[in-house]
Amino acid sequence: MSPSRRQFLTLTAAAVTVAACSPPENNNPATGAGGPVPDKPAKAVTLNVLDVAGNLQLTQPMIDDFVAKNGGIVEKVTYTKATAPELVGKIKAQQAANRVDIDLVLTGVDGLAAGIDQQLWVELLPAYASRLSGMNNYLAGAAAMQKLAGNAGVTVTYYPSGPLIEYLPAKVPDPPRNAEDLLAYAKANPGAVQYARPSNSGPGRTFLMGLPYLLGDSDPKDPVNGWAKTWDYLRQLGESITLYPSSTSETMKNLANGSAKIIASTTGWDINPRVLGTVPKEAEIGTLNGFHWVADAHYAVVPKGVPTDKQSAVLNLLAWMLTPEQQAKAYDKGYFFPGPAVDGVSIEMAPAESQQAIRDYGRPAYLQLIANNPIEVPLEASALVKAFDRWDREIGGSKVKK
Numbered sequence: 061m062s063p064s065r066r067q068f069l070t071l072t073a074a075a076v077t078v079a080a081c082s083p084p085e086n087n088n089p090a091t092g093a094g095g096p097v098p099d100k101p102a103k104a105v106t107l108n109v110l111d112v113a114g115n116l117q118l119t120q121p122m123i124d125d126f127v128a129k130n131g132g133i134v135e136k137v138t139y140t141k142a143t144a145p146e147l148v149g150k151i152k153a154q155q156a157a158n159r160v161d162i163d164l165v166l167t168g169v170d171g172l173a174a175g176i177d178q179q180l181w182v183e184l185l186p187a188y189a190s191r192l193s194g195m196n197n198y199l200a201g202a203a204a205m206q207k208l209a210g211n212a213g214v215t216v217t218y219y220p221s222g223p224l225i226e227y228l229p230a231k232v233p234d235p236p237r238n239a240e241d242l243l244a245y246a247k248a249n250p251g252a253v254q255y256a257r258p259s260n261s262g263p264g265r266t267f268l269m270g271l272p273y274l275l276g277d278s279d280p281k282d283p284v285n286g287w288a289k290t291w292d293y294l295r296q297l298g299e300s301i302t303l304y305p306s307s308t309s310e311t312m313k314n315l316a317n318g319s320a321k322i323i324a325s326t327t328g329w330d331i332n333p334r335v336l337g338t339v340p341k342e343a344e345i346g347t348l349n350g351f352h353w354v355a356d357a358h359y360a361v362v363p364k365g366v367p368t369d370k371q372s373a374v375l376n377l378l379a380w381m382l383t384p385e386q387q388a389k390a391y392d393k394g395y396f397f398p399g400p401a402v403d404g405v406s407i408e409m410a411p412a413e414s415q416q417a418i419r420d421y422g423r424p425a426y427l428q429l430i431a432n433n434p435i436e437v438p439l440e441a442s443a444l445v446k447a448f449d450r451w452d453r454e455i456g457g458s459k460v461k462k
Contacts, residue, residue, distance in 0.1 A: 100373075107377070160366055197404070205357035224263075226324075226343055239271070239275055269438055327394075355436065
């Protein structure tokens with residue numbers, strides 16, 4: 061692994077741990093639901109996978125490859141998608157009915173945190189750590205993000221994330237250089253600045269958690285008592301925001317059609333929509349003075365109530381997904397750039413179309429931005445839930461596009 065690659069992917073901030081929640085009696089973390097979790101299921105199972113983070117764009121090729129080569133473990137996989145705010149309600153309803161038919165959830169920090177808060181997930185760790193040896197090979201950043209999951213989830217993809225601002229140079233020839241400039245631009249151009257609802261948007265969430273560093277708040281890890289400047293700033297910014305999109309993809313479309321001039325973005329949301337043609341290739345990104353990266357990751361979690369044979373299949377699948385050969389597929393077309401959570405996975409190992417996409421749409425400047433700016437882990441689960449709730453109540457909940 062080259063020194064520049066290692067530097068690019070090394071997280072420098074300290075991690076925040078999450079206290080694990082105690083499972084109910086019928087879901088002992090050492091045995092799973094209904095008894096010990098076998099090394100392999102008694103017969104091939106069907107796995108029902110719910111994605112609330114867009115993660116399948118990165119991992120479905122890994123999963124499909126596993127099914128093709130391990131038919132004795134997984135017969136087939138069904139895929140469904142939902143938004144992160146829908147996740148808790150779906151899982152709780154199934155658990156209340158004692159009929160859990162979602163076997164594996166692929167989620168970001170938002171869904172992970174909400175599920176930990178509601179005690180929805182099986183504790184996969186440390187009981188099954190020996191079956192997931194790929195976790196021992198995490199990049200430093202992914203290892204730090206794993207600590208946010210406590211015992212509940214397994215990190216499957218990772219990236220430094222944002223917050224970045226994104227704009228079209230023809231529309232914004234002199235972009236904001238600091239938070240005060242951004243606020244002034246928003247006031248002078250009502251409706252021109254957009255970010256999506258943080259509880260349902262990686263860039264929105266990253267913008268929310270990045271502001272305390274930009275503004276010099278007293279405690280960036282405490283949204284209740286340490287974000288006085290951030291909440292005041294968001295209220296002022298909100299006076300010039302006419303609506304908050306409910307998804308990041310809406311902000312990208314609005315940037316392309318001109319209804320938004322500056323949007324919150326991340327490395328992946330910068331690269332991938334330009335690859336796909338949703339956003340013009342000439343779009344540019346910027347940072348604001350005092351910028352800290354706030355890292356992000358996607359996690360695999362298993363709802364309590366999933367049968368042990370299916371838990372066994374999930375563990376086998378996750379072990380497969382954490383091998384370097386499969387992790388190389390996480391480069392995708394830049395959606396979670398770079399994407400791999402484990403060490404030793406170079407772009408040269410990625411599929412040819414991924415390599416071409418990064419050559420054509422990646423930004424060499426990202427190497428230095430990551431090397432020269434601090435990288436922080438997100439808020440721990442309970443604090444993140446409180447931040448989302450306060451944002452919904454006090455900042456933008458009434459103006460979220462339905």
